Amino acid sequence: MPSFPLAKNWWSLAARGALAVLFGVFTAAMPGLTLSTLLPLFGAYALLEGGLNLVGAYRAGRDGERWPALLLEGALSVVCGLVALVQPELGLSRFIYLLAFWAVATGGLDVVAGLRLHRRLAGEWLLALGGAASVGFGLLLVAAPRALTVGYWLGAYSLLLGTLLLGVGMRLRAFTDDNERASLKQPIEEI
Numbered sequence: 001m002p003s004f005p006l007a008k009n010w011w012s013l014a015a016r017g018a019l020a021v022l023f024g025v026f027t028a029a030m031p032g033l034t035l036s037t038l039l040p041l042f043g044a045y046a047l048l049e050g051g052l053n054l055v056g057a058y059r060a061g062r063d064g065e066r067w068p069a070l071l072l073e074g075a076l077s078v079v080c081g082l083v084a085l086v087q088p089e090l091g092l093s094r095f096i097y098l099l100a101f102w103a104v105a106t107g108g109l110d111v112v113a114g115l116r117l118h119r120r121l122a123g124e125w126l127l128a129l130g131g132a133a134s135v136g137f138g139l140l141l142v143a144a145p146r147a148l149t150v151g152y153w154l155g156a157y158s159l160l161l162g163t164l165l166l167g168v169g170m171r172l173r174a175f176t177d178d179n180e181r182a183s184l185k186q187p188i189e190e191i
Contacts, residue, residue, distance in 0.1 A: 012056025014169025020162030028155025050077025107134025
């Protein structure tokens with residue numbers, strides 16, 4: 001079974017997952033977070049998440065494979081993170097729409113990347129499922145922006161997404177480990 005560059009960069013998806021889980025635990029544990037706290041927290045998360053995507057996409061590209069969905073997702077996350085960090089006067093409704101835009105856009109790109117990954121690794125659907133969860137979260141924010149307690153929902157969403165991304169990373173790592181073990185097997189020659 002041939003290897004592919006994104007599998008060698010499994011750590012990028014696993015790190016994104018771990019970051020999302022940490023962010024989710026923090027925001028879910030403190031649902032009364034004020035906007036002045038939540039905005040820079042989300043901004044820092046989006047910057048780090050975007051940076052991990054950019055590094056993973058770059059390294060896959062350096063190894064000869066293009067993952068434009070991950071590259072674009074990383075760029076969008078960085079831009080949304082910067083907006084959240086440099087505009088502390090954004091306001092709750094604008095923050096909710098920024099968060100919704102980010103979730104729908106990056107989720108859609110994760111679905112695209114997940115479908116591409118599914119073609120390379122049979123049965124791999126976790127990245128596309130995580131993308132679908134992101135799109136659903138973003139649409140929920142747009143449909144009922146006032147009915148949600150943003151901290152709870154953001155925390156729950158981040159925990160779900162993080163768990164799925166960790167699962168993708170671990171499956172890619174196992175795929176890479178299996179391929180490395182298979183390439184080390186050599187026929188035993190008789191003496």
